Amino acid sequence: MKRLKLFFLSAFILIFSIFTNKALALTMSNNNFMLQMGNFNSFSGVTSGNNKNLSFTSGETASGLYSSGNYKVRAGFQYIRSIIGFSFSIDQTFVDFGTLSPGSPVTRTNNLKISNGSAYGYSVTAFETHPLQIIANGVMIPDTTCDNGTCSEVIASGWSSPLTYGFGYRCDAVTTPNQCNSDFNSTNDPSGTNFKQFANNAAGKTPQSVMSGSNVGKNMQVQITYKVNISATQAAGNYINNIVYVATPSF
């Protein structure tokens, strides 16, 4: 009988331990308020209760509220306190394709990096001033339409044939996942061969998002791969353009 009791107790403990959740957060509440902290050691959190809200974060920059005369200005977000700020960097601004040979695609890469501590979200939009072009006479290497002829600045498609010509790009997340446009994620691009055109500013195309996120984070990095391939009939010359990336925090 003793053994049976012991057995039942062990089984109960086993079932309880399987289905009991780990307390990842410290939560205290009563009928009037609930305090929810990130963890036992956190120095920030949100409290609320009885229609009173207080947010606090350890140290750092306070968002300012200024008023004067007929206006009020709030600088920054009241609900974010962070020393990370908002910064954007490019590790290589000069993307050198070197000498191009017909039917031999050339790829080059650079990395974009965002630190976003002051807004819950950001996007990096990009456009090209014009397609790769000989400035002197305007001869262009057209933007690629990919292997099936469908890709544009908004539509991505596979580009792996050496007989498909043009200029395009793709994006791959380096650190945090899902930072690149969804055209390049593992669901929409399982083989990792999708490319797109840069939005052509000279043709009035709208800049497109290449990288975005909806959370705070530091040093979130993506890699941009530039690809160019020319046909045997492409005129000789120096083909150049500018790719402009603009990092904007969410509002």
Added chain:
Amino acid sequence: MKLRIIPLFIALTASLSFVSTAHADPLSLAISPPILQIQALPPAKVTTFITIMNTSNNAVNASVQLRPFTQADLENGQVKFIDKFPGPDQKILQKVRIYLGNQEVTSLDLAPKQQKKLTLLIDIPENEPVSDYYFSVIFISNFSPTDKTNYSQAQGGIATNVLLSIGKGAAQGDISRFSTPFYVESGPVPFTLAIHNSGTHFIAPQGNILVKNMFGQTIGKIDILPVNVLAATTRLIPDASQNSSSASLKTLREKNPQPFIFWPEKFLLGPYQATANITLSNTGPQLTQTTYFFAFPIQAIIITIIILSFITLILIRVKNKVVL
């Protein structure tokens, strides 16, 4: 000798720990603040500040541009640049000026690690009609042409957003979407909450979602983040735990980049009622909407049944052996 080396080692380690990380990137810019929310009654001369910093080891010459924007199609607060404002004053940007000291600037030089504090001045005349205008102040690096062969030159830009609200107007809007999956096996439970702003000015709704169990007890409260909803737009609202250190919530947010409100409670059983209580502004209006969901931990139940069956079987066998 050993005693002399130890303090030297400590001093060296301490000095290295205070060496700041050098940015090896050719282009690196930072900006503060990320947003300026301005409410003005005409006439008004609005003065505020933007700090731009070159965090790289290279000098930068950057042009200053102003571009109107609206919300991107994802309804998540990301920006989409447009060619012209929907508002009545198409020349509003002519009333916006950027100064460095007393000098109006359209470009500026930043030495390595240098930061500059600029003044944003918006001169709103008395007859300015009531409306909102949203634009970004963008700093874009200029480039120096080279004589290299076949290249693309990457230029980097960084922006701060300005939400300019001119004149008075009451907050107007509604909860356009409030939903959750009808059946969940366990938490965290995701809620989709979208607020439509039908007024003439941007708003920052506040509120929460209250969750009640089948006994009518309030067992959960999730505060929403008071994000900005632009005039004549709809925005998905996230919850206030965006910077929570919970690993499971972080994973969920990475898997679901669109804004969700997560109720983190894990063990759930039975029917639940969730009510969104939203206030569009300090003076109202207040909105409520309710949704329902049902939770049944089917996997846990199946595992429990299997374990209990196993225990029962052992009991029966033990009893039979005892009887024999």
